Amino acid sequence: xxxxxxxxxxxxxIQVALTTVFGIxxxxxxxxxxxxxISPLLRIGLLSELQLNKLRRWVELNTVIDFExxxxxxxxxxxxxxxxxxKALRHRSGLPVRGQRTRSNAKNSTSTSIRT
Numbered sequence: 851x852x853x854x855x856x857x858x859x860x861x862x863x864i865q866v867a868l869t870t871v872f873g874i875x876x877x878x879x880x881x882x883x884x885x886x887x888i889s890p891l892l893r894i895g896l897l898s899e900l901q902l903n904k905l906r907r908w909v910e911l912n913t914v915i916d917f918e919x920x921x922x923x924x925x926x927x928x929x930x931x932x933x934x935x936x937k938a939l940r941h942r943s944g945l946p947v948r949g950q951r952t953r954s955n956a957k958n959s960t961s962t963s964i965r966t
Contacts, residue, residue: 854915856870860895864893865890868882
């Protein structure tokens with residue numbers, strides 16, 4: 851079954867099926883089901899076309915998903931990297947950003963990072 855641009859097995863419960871879409875987690879999936887009055891444990895293959903359209907419409911209107919979300923995250927990362935802040939310098943160097951120690955930890959992140 852095709853749903854929101856993803857191939858989803860019809861045997862999946864609605865809650866699990868929605869979490870296969872990038873940007874929708876368990877909490878959002880439960881919220882969608884609650885607001886539409888659908889059981890989260892109901893299999894997605896058992897939904898009628900009307901229910902699927904309601905589900906699709908709710909997700910498209912109330913959440914940012916897939917390509918739009920990835921584009922937004924990339925824009926935020928570019929904004930951070932274009933500033934010459936300490937955080938941007940740590941990101942560019944491939945070092946831990948949030949104050950983690952580097953003397954005994956973070957050996958892998960420093961050796962496998964791409965330095966530009």
